[in-house]
Amino acid sequence: xxxxxxxxxxxxxxxxxxxxxxxxxxxxxxxxxxxxxxxxxxxxxxxxxxxxxxxxxxxxxxxxxxxxxxxxxxxxxxxxxxxxxxxxxxxxxxxxxxxxxxxxxxxxxxxxxxxxx
Numbered sequence: 046x047x048x049x050x051x052x053x054x055x056x057x058x059x060x061x062x063x064x065x066x067x068x069x070x071x072x073x074x075x076x077x078x079x080x081x082x083x084x085x086x087x088x089x090x091x092x093x094x095x096x097x098x099x100x101x102x103x104x105x106x107x108x109x110x111x112x113x114x115x116x117x118x119x120x121x122x123x124x125x126x127x128x129x130x131x132x133x134x135x136x137x138x139x140x141x142x143x144x145x146x147x148x149x150x151x152x153x154x155x156x157x158x159x160x161x162x
Contacts, residue, residue: 047085047086048088050090051086051088051090054086054090054128054129055083055084055085055086055093056084057125057128058084058086058093058095058121058125058133059081059083059084059095061120061121061124061125062081062084062095062117062121062135063080063081065117065120065121066079066081066117073111074108074111074112075104075107075108075111076104077099077100077101077104077105077107077108078099078100079097079098079099079108080097080098080099080100081095081096081097082096082097082098082140082142083095083096083140084096086133090129090131090133091131091133091134092133092134092136093133093134093135093136094136094138095135095136095137095138096138096139096140097109097112097137097138097139097140098139098140098142098143099139102143102144105139109137109139112137114135114136114137117135118132118134118135121133121135
C-alpha cells in the first residue's frame with residue numbers, strides 16, 4: 046500500500062510528465078496520441094514507472110523508441126527541484142488496459158448471449 050507521500054508524488058509526476066509530453070506535441074511522436082495513465086513510485090522515491098497509453102496502439106513500439114527518457118527526467122527535475130531531494134529514475138511502459146477492454150467489448154459483440162425464456 047503506497048504511503049500518502051508516494052501518492053502525492055506519483056500524481057505530481059503524472060501531471061508533470063503529461064504536460065512535458067503534450068508540450069512536445071504529437072509530431073514528435075509520429076502523430077500518436079499519448080496519455081499518461083499513472084505512475085508507480087517506490088517507497089524511497091528514487092524510481093518511477095510511468096504507464097503510457099498510446100493511440101493508435103499499432104504505433105506503440107515506434108513511439109516508445111521516440112521517447113527521450115533523459116530529456117523528460119531533466120524537465121521533471123526542473124519542476125520538482127524544490128519538492129524532492131532526488132529526481133527519480135524514470136522508465137516508461139505501455140499500459141494495455143484499454144486494449145484489453147476493447148478486446149472484451151469486441152468479443153461480447155461477436156457472441157451475444159440469448160436470454161432464457
